[in-house]
Amino acid sequence: MSQVVPRGRWVILFSLLAAGMLVLVPMPDWAAPARPQWVALAVMYWAMALPSRVGVTVAWMGGLFQDALVGSLLGQHALAFALITWIILKLHQRTRLMPVWQQALIVLPLLFAVQLVLFWVNGLIGRPAPPWQAWLAPVVGAAMWPWVFFLLRAARRHFGVQ
Incomplete structure (x- = not known):
């Protein structure tokens, strides 16, 4: 008996790999904290x-995956991403119906929560505080949300991921 792989699983995996590659794209030193x-x-x-x-x-x-890519403490990003995903899962029926700009307003505090968890874990292990520009990363991420949303939605529709 052969197992059937759900249609579109590779699209989700590829999008996460592509997002990981964007984490590795070189940026100028002044802009890197706002990635x-x-x-x-x-x-x-x-x-x-x-x-x-x-x-x-x-x-x-x-x-x-991101922890391994950037060389951070293993589990640091995992904890933050699991937390925000749990919140998204609790709110997904409401947020799916919102226009994209309103979704970006929901994404913004979630990305701030990611930064808080990362800063908290870094503080626990004694790493120095990041520069103040690191607080720009959630703002930039929320500003990028419409593009991420439309690109991934187009991929989902094109490949029939359900």
């Missing part, structure tokens, strides 16, 4: 669009 949490944005989209297929476990794995 959006690309993997978090992708996980939030998929959790909102397909809550039955993308949940806390996928968010945890995406966070571990």
